[in-house]
Amino acid sequence: xxxxxxxxxxxxxxxxxxxxxxxxxxxxxxxxxxxxxxxxxxxxxxxxxxxxxxxxxxxxxxxxxxxxxxxxxxxxxxxxxxxxxxxxxxxxxxxxxxxxxxxxxxxxxxxxxx
Amino acid sequence: xxxxxxxxxxxxxxxxxxxxxxxxxxxxxxxxxxxxxxxxxxxxxxxxxxxxxxxxxxxxxxxxxxxxxxxxxxxxxxxxxxxxxxxxxxxxxxxxxxxxxxxxxxxxxxxxxxxxxxxxxxxxxxxxxxxxxxxxxxxxxxxxxx
Numbered sequence: 556x557x558x559x560x561x562x563x564x565x566x567x568x569x570x571x572x573x574x575x576x577x578x579x580x581x582x583x584x585x586x587x588x589x590x591x592x593x594x595x596x597x598x599x600x601x602x603x604x605x606x607x608x609x610x611x612x613x614x615x616x617x618x619x620x621x622x623x624x625x626x627x628x629x630x631x632x633x634x635x636x637x638x639x640x641x642x643x644x645x646x647x648x649x650x651x652x653x654x655x656x657x658x659x660x661x662x663x664x665x666x667x668x669x
Numbered sequence: 670x671x672x673x674x675x676x677x678x679x680x681x682x683x684x685x686x687x688x689x690x691x692x693x694x695x696x697x698x699x700x701x702x703x704x705x706x707x708x709x710x711x712x713x714x715x716x717x718x719x720x721x722x723x724x725x726x727x728x729x730x731x732x733x734x735x736x737x738x739x740x741x742x743x744x745x746x747x748x749x750x751x752x753x754x755x756x757x758x759x760x761x762x763x764x765x766x767x768x769x770x771x772x773x774x775x776x777x778x779x780x781x782x783x784x785x786x787x788x789x790x791x792x793x794x795x796x797x798x799x800x801x802x803x804x805x806x807x808x809x810x811x812x813x814x815x
Contacts, residue, residue: 645786
C-alpha cells in the first residue's frame with residue numbers, strides 16, 4: 556500500500572495505490588486520521604491506482620467520514636475502478652459517500668461549499 | 670477439467686495477497702474474466718480475515734489453513750478448512766445497510782459481501798475443523814460436450 560499526498564487550496568488529495576485489505580487497512584486509517592488530527596478537514600481520496608478493497612478498507616472510509624462529520628469536514632472519493640466501485644455498490648455504501656468520476660470533478664465538490 | 674487448486678497458507682493476514690495471486694493465475698489460465706478472480710478473492714479474503722483475526726489464541730501462529738478450488742461444469746467451488754476455534758460466520762446478523770453514517774456500526778459488512786458475491790455458502794464443523802464451502806455459478810465456463 557502506497558500513498559501520495561498533495562494539497563490544492565484547502566483540499567488534501569490522498570492518492571492510494573495497491574490493496575486496501577485487512578493487512579493494510581490500519582496503515583491507511585492512521586494516515587487519514589493523522590491528517591484530520593493535523594487540522595485537515597477537506598480530504599479527497601484519489602482511488603485511480605487502488606486495485607482492491609475489502610470490507611476492512613470500507614471501514615476505514617466509514618471511520619474517516621464519521622470523524623469528519625464531527626469536524627464539519629468533507630470526504631470525497633474519486634476515480635474508483637470498476638471492481639472497487641462494485642464493492643461500494645454491493646454494500647450500499649456508495650450512497651453515503653460522495654464519489655466523483657475524476658479528481659477535477661471531486662475538487663468542484665468543495666468549491667460549491669466554499 | 671483443470672486440476673483442482675490446493676493451497677496451504679498460515680494464519681497470517683499477509684498471506685492473503687499471495688493467495689490472491691494464485692487465484693488470479695488459475696482464473697486467467699482458464700481464460701475466465703479477471704472480474705471473477707476479483708470476486709473470488711474478495712470472498713476468500715473476508716472469510717480468511719475473520720478466522721485469522723478472531724479464530725486463534727494470541728501467539729498461536731504458524732497454523733495451516735487449506736484453500737481448495739474445483740472448477741466444474743458451469744460453476745466453481747472453493748473450500749476453506751481451518752483448525753481455529755469453532756465459528757460459523759454465517760450465523761452473524763446482517764448489517765443494516767440503510768443506516769445513516771452516524772448510526773452505522775463499523776463492521777458486519779464482510780459476510781454480507783460474501784453472500785452477495787457467491788451463490789451458495791455453507792458452514793460445517795467436521796472433525797475439529799471449520800469447513801466453509803463457497804459455490805459460484807460461472808455460466809461462461811462449460812466443459813466441452815461431445
